Amino acid sequence: MRATYRALCEHGYAELTMRAIAEEYGKTAAAIHYHYETKDELLVAFLEYLLDQFAEDVREVGTDDPAERLGALLDRLLVERADDYDFMVALLEMRAQAPYEDAIRAQFVHNDEYVRSLVSETIADAMAQGVFADDLDPERATRALMTIVDGARTRFVVYGRQEAMFVAREMAAAYVSGVLEA
Numbered sequence: 248m249r250a251t252y253r254a255l256c257e258h259g260y261a262e263l264t265m266r267a268i269a270e271e272y273g274k275t276a277a278a279i280h281y282h283y284e285t286k287d288e289l290l291v292a293f294l295e296y297l298l299d300q301f302a303e304d305v306r307e308v309g310t311d312d313p314a315e316r317l318g319a320l321l322d323r324l325l326v327e328r329a330d331d332y333d334f335m336v337a338l339l340e341m342r343a344q345a346p347y348e349d350a351i352r353a354q355f356v357h358n359d360e361y362v363r364s365l366v367s368e369t370i371a372d373a374m375a376q377g378v379f380a381d382d383l384d385p386e387r388a389t390r391a392l393m394t395i396v397d398g399a400r401t402r403f404v405v406y407g408r409q410e411a412m413f414v415a416r417e418m419a420a421a422y423v424s425g426v427l428e429a
Contacts, residue, residue, distance in 0.1 A: 260340030
């Protein structure tokens with residue numbers, strides 16, 4: 248999966264080949280084909296791997312404070328990706344394939360549902376603890392925050408504007424303090 252990451256960053260989705268991944272892996276393309284019949288099959292597994300890595304990172308946050316946990320989630324989604332332009336480009340290229348490749352779309356949907364559930368559960372937890380207003384709709388608040396994240400990532404890639412990630416993080420914090428906090 249690390250070889251796939253490196254090859255994807257170097258070549259992007261459009262130019263990515265099993266041979267390029269194999270070169271990064273230090274094996275033959277046949278060795279990769281033994282496990283994954285197609286590039287898209289490998290990329291679906293790669294997206295699943297990314298989700299597992301994200302889930303592991305989130306578990307390491309180690310705080311019971313839901314506002315801090317939400318901040319850490321937003322940092323991971325925005326700030327920690329600001330130095331990874333090539334990878335963000337490759338992810339956007341892969342997202343562009345989702346309407347045409349059912350397996351890729353399904354994995355992106357699964358990853359999105361997981362992230363949204365983490366954010367929504369964190370908001371609901373903050374409401375239950377009295378940190379956030381008790382009349383909120385956690386799903387709606389989650390959609391607003393994810394729109395900020397998705398918009399920033401797109402602007403970062405399309406316009407090459409790294410600051411979009413930091414501005415989005417500031418706007419997400421303003422939304423949390425101005426709308427969500429009790």
